[in-house]
Amino acid sequence: MAGNDDVDLPDLSQDAPEQGTAALLTGEAVADADVKHSAQDLEAVFDVPVTVSAVLGKSAMEVSQLLKLGKGTIVELDRKVGEAIDIYVNDRLVARGEVVLVEDRLGVTMTEIIKAGQN
Numbered sequence: 001m002a003g004n005d006d007v008d009l010p011d012l013s014q015d016a017p018e019q020g021t022a023a024l025l026t027g028e029a030v031a032d033a034d035v036k037h038s039a040q041d042l043e044a045v046f047d048v049p050v051t052v053s054a055v056l057g058k059s060a061m062e063v064s065q066l067l068k069l070g071k072g073t074i075v076e077l078d079r080k081v082g083e084a085i086d087i088y089v090n091d092r093l094v095a096r097g098e099v100v101l102v103e104d105r106l107g108v109t110m111t112e113i114i115k116a117g118q119n
Contacts, residue, residue, distance in 0.1 A: 053088040054097070054108045084111060 057077025069075070079085070084096040087108060096112040 050089050051091075053091075054099075055086040055088065056099070057085075 057079035059075050087095040093114050095110045097108045097110040100107045100109050
């Protein structure tokens with residue numbers, strides 16, 4: 001509410017004491033202001049596609065080194081074994097997690113959710 005000083009308050013005037021004071025005492029004014037949200041409120045965005053990436057680590061190299069890569073080449077990453085991996089949604093870091101094996105496929109389990117502005 002930065003820059004907005006307009007706040008709706010119940011009428012506490014002497015002309016209508018039963019409305020304003022009663023609403024404050026019974027909590028009706030607060031109940032009307034409380035808006036409850038549910039998963040159905042987000043239904044409009046359920047079909048929006050997003051890109052999810054699990055980054056095991058990063059490495060920097062020159063183009064000449066990149067051209068020499070072949071099958072079986074090992075590329076050293078900036079992470080240690082067992083260290084958490086980064087999980088990005090649309091190129092934004094949202095969580096950290098661990099690699100898990102699910103039947104014959106690799107998966108990721110989230111161990112930490114990253115809040116906005118936290119890295």
